[in-house]
Amino acid sequence: MNVHKKLFSISLVLIACFFLSLLYITNQENAFPTTTEVCGVPLLIIDAGHGGEDGGAIAIDGTYEKDINLQIALQLQEICSLFGMDSIMIRTTDTDLADHTLPTIRKRKISDINARMEILNSNPHAVYVGIHQNHYKDARICGLQVFYSNGTDISRQIADSVQVYTSSSLQPDNTRKTKAAGEDIYLLHHAKLPAIMVECGFISNEEECRLLKEPAYGTKISLCIAGGLMNYYTTERIA
Numbered sequence: 001m002n003v004h005k006k007l008f009s010i011s012l013v014l015i016a017c018f019f020l021s022l023l024y025i026t027n028q029e030n031a032f033p034t035t036t037e038v039c040g041v042p043l044l045i046i047d048a049g050h051g052g053e054d055g056g057a058i059a060i061d062g063t064y065e066k067d068i069n070l071q072i073a074l075q076l077q078e079i080c081s082l083f084g085m086d087s088i089m090i091r092t093t094d095t096d097l098a099d100h101t102l103p104t105i106r107k108r109k110i111s112d113i114n115a116r117m118e119i120l121n122s123n124p125h126a127v128y129v130g131i132h133q134n135h136y137k138d139a140r141i142c143g144l145q146v147f148y149s150n151g152t153d154i155s156r157q158i159a160d161s162v163q164v165y166t167s168s169s170l171q172p173d174n175t176r177k178t179k180a181a182g183e184d185i186y187l188l189h190h191a192k193l194p195a196i197m198v199e200c201g202f203i204s205n206e207e208e209c210r211l212l213k214e215p216a217y218g219t220k221i222s223l224c225i226a227g228g229l230m231n232y233y234t235t236e237r238i239a
């Protein structure tokens, strides 16, 4: 086990102990802890990107991005739940939110995005976390990168927290910086609530694609996202 892995494990144990002790103290007072009391992280909207007829990017081995997105999104929900965070899942199966009576793929895609946007607009006090995988023509490129909505400054800070948490605990060679979402990332560009999109890795990179498909690695990515969120809401916000 290298130093970074050790630090990662130790920080997870410490975070777990911290929240378990909070749970214990709160239970001693005969009050079931709410999300806010436990970790201060608001309701999450976890969005496994694409789905159904929209496969997203295609990996170097033919895997669809939508399937890796869903696997990691479900793991993220589970881990966030363990830490006391409530979440809404945009999808939990291989489906999309499109109006399937519409005649063209383009129209169905627009209706899918509008339906996702509606969920964001209906939960203005939540934090949106989109899960995607990256793809690039240069197969050597790898590493997680977080995009953020320009709508609120909190989005950038949460994105920075997740990015830093990842490079300090899982990917020591990852020097990527977070990036503001342009118009091409519709949901983030139009979001009014704090919103980030995590490009968990490059499925155009053979080794990273293999890792991203492994549930154990998905758990590590999910812990980085959850850790980054908790770090922001428990530390940076107070400072």
Ligand SMILES: [Zn+2]
Pocket (backbone or CB within 6 Å): 049, 050, 056, 057, 065, 132, 133
């Ligand atoms: Zn995508």
